Amino acid sequence: MPVLTDVATGVSDSLSLEQAELFPIREVARLTGVNPVTLRAWERRYGLIVPTRTESGHRLYSMADVGRVRSILDWIERGVAVSKIGKILAKAAPLQALSHIIPNDLVQADYAQWQQQVGAAVSAFDDIQLDQVYGQIFSSYSQSVVFQDILLPLWKQLLQRQDTFGRTSEWQFFDGFLRARVLQRLLLIRGKQPRRVIVSALAGQCRELELLIAALFLSNEQTGVRILTIGQPFDELTLVCERIKPVALVLFSNHVPAPELPRRLNRLAMSLDCPVLLAGDASDLAQESLAGSSIGCLGNEGTVMRQRLKQFLAGGLDT
Numbered sequence: 001m002p003v004l005t006d007v008a009t010g011v012s013d014s015l016s017l018e019q020a021e022l023f024p025i026r027e028v029a030r031l032t033g034v035n036p037v038t039l040r041a042w043e044r045r046y047g048l049i050v051p052t053r054t055e056s057g058h059r060l061y062s063m064a065d066v067g068r069v070r071s072i073l074d075w076i077e078r079g080v081a082v083s084k085i086g087k088i089l090a091k092a093a094p095l096q097a098l099s100h101i102i103p104n105d106l107v108q109a110d111y112a113q114w115q116q117q118v119g120a121a122v123s124a125f126d127d128i129q130l131d132q133v134y135g136q137i138f139s140s141y142s143q144s145v146v147f148q149d150i151l152l153p154l155w156k157q158l159l160q161r162q163d164t165f166g167r168t169s170e171w172q173f174f175d176g177f178l179r180a181r182v183l184q185r186l187l188l189i190r191g192k193q194p195r196r197v198i199v200s201a202l203a204g205q206c207r208e209l210e211l212l213i214a215a216l217f218l219s220n221e222q223t224g225v226r227i228l229t230i231g232q233p234f235d236e237l238t239l240v241c242e243r244i245k246p247v248a249l250v251l252f253s254n255h256v257p258a259p260e261l262p263r264r265l266n267r268l269a270m271s272l273d274c275p276v277l278l279a280g281d282a283s284d285l286a287q288e289s290l291a292g293s294s295i296g297c298l299g300n301e302g303t304v305m306r307q308r309l310k311q312f313l314a315g316g317l318d319t
Contacts, residue, residue: 022052022060032069039069046086048072063108074156079256080285088284115154122158122174130177143185144302147213151178155209175209182212186227189219197309198246199279200228200237202261205253206280214252214279217302218309223247234264238271247313248275250298253282262289269294275312279305 025036042048043059049068051059061069068089075085114137121130137146155178158171199215206214208230215225226244241249249272251265261282269276278286279298287297296312298305 022062023066025051025059025061028061028066028069031066032073034069034073042069042072042082046082048082048086048089063112067108078254078281084285111150111153114150118151118154118174122154122170125170125173127173127177130174134177134181142303144217147216148302152210152213175207179209179212182209182216185216186212186219186225189221189224196224196226196244196246197248197250198226198228198241198244199250199252200232201230202251202253202255202282203231203234205255205282206230210254210280211252213302214250214305217305218250218279218298220306220310223309223313234268237268241272241274246274248277248309250277250279250309252280253278254280254300255282257282257286257289261286262293262295265290265295266293277309277312 023031025039028034028039029036039049040059043051049061049065049072051061051065053059071089072082072085075088076082080088114133117133118130118137121127121133137150141150155171155174158167158174162168162171197218199211199218201211211227211230215227219225226246228240232240237249265276265278275296276294277296277298278290279300281300283297283299290297296308298308298312
């Protein structure tokens with residue numbers, strides 16, 4: 001049973017030692033692969049991590065701190081300078097809606113328990129069990145939390161560990177399962193909305209599942225989405241928009257934006273009759289360079305993306 005159920009009744013017997021403990025710096029180094037010298041530097045120079053201190057001054061790290069270290073590593077692997085990561089993390093929405101009444105570590109522990117159940121089903125290639133756990137998670141959390149905080153982190157872990165025998169098969173199994181489920185959700189809400197938003201990936205800058213989930217976040221009752229196939233040529237977007245006549249074009253990228261991206265986006269926007277918007281991790285990273293342009297930045301968090309899109313289409317949010 002998830003930890004949050006126990007918390008609501010004042011009992012949390014299912015919290016494992018690993019999830020409940022505070023870790024010394026050497027254990028965090030073992031769990032994350034980041035040496036203690038680097039961890040101290042991230043704390044002193046950039047304030048990226050703020051561990052608890054014992055009376056004798058020793059650092060102790062929570063599960064949330066360990067997760068933050070892994071997030072920092074993820075951004076570094078994408079080419080973001082350490083000095084800029086703090087600003088990116090600060091922009092992130094609160095971890096979950098219940099954070100003001102339930103400690104962050106307990107929520108993280110609950111996420112970890114769901115991930116363990118999903119991971120066990122994936123490891124066994126058990127699609128029936130995986131489907132059951134998937135449904136149970138959705139009965140407990142919102143759509144954005146399910147994908148952003150529970151399923152996608154596990155999906156990324158499997159993707160990054162494909163050098164281990166069997167991980168590639170597990171990732172492909174899990175990836176195929178999630179793509180099918182997201183497509184089902186997109187079809188259910190697509191309906192017959194007359195207004196269409198085109199969602200397209202920048203070439204080579206995300207995987208299909210990430211694009212599908214972004215499109216799911218952007219969908220609502222009033223506006224449907226039209227997803228262009230991965231590999232859509234950037235230079236032919238004008239042609240596609242001329243024929244589909246969307247109310248907006250959303251370009252999605254989870255990579256560090258190239259220096260020439262703002263210029264290319266502005267040139268594209270001048271050739272279209274609809275607004276051009278940027279979503280995904282690249283949106284936050286390119287926001288400063290796009291300031292004052294006609295390109296709108298939607299961010300990379302599901303609820304925020306949907307809200308900003310709605311405001312842009314209503315003319316209530318400036319670029």
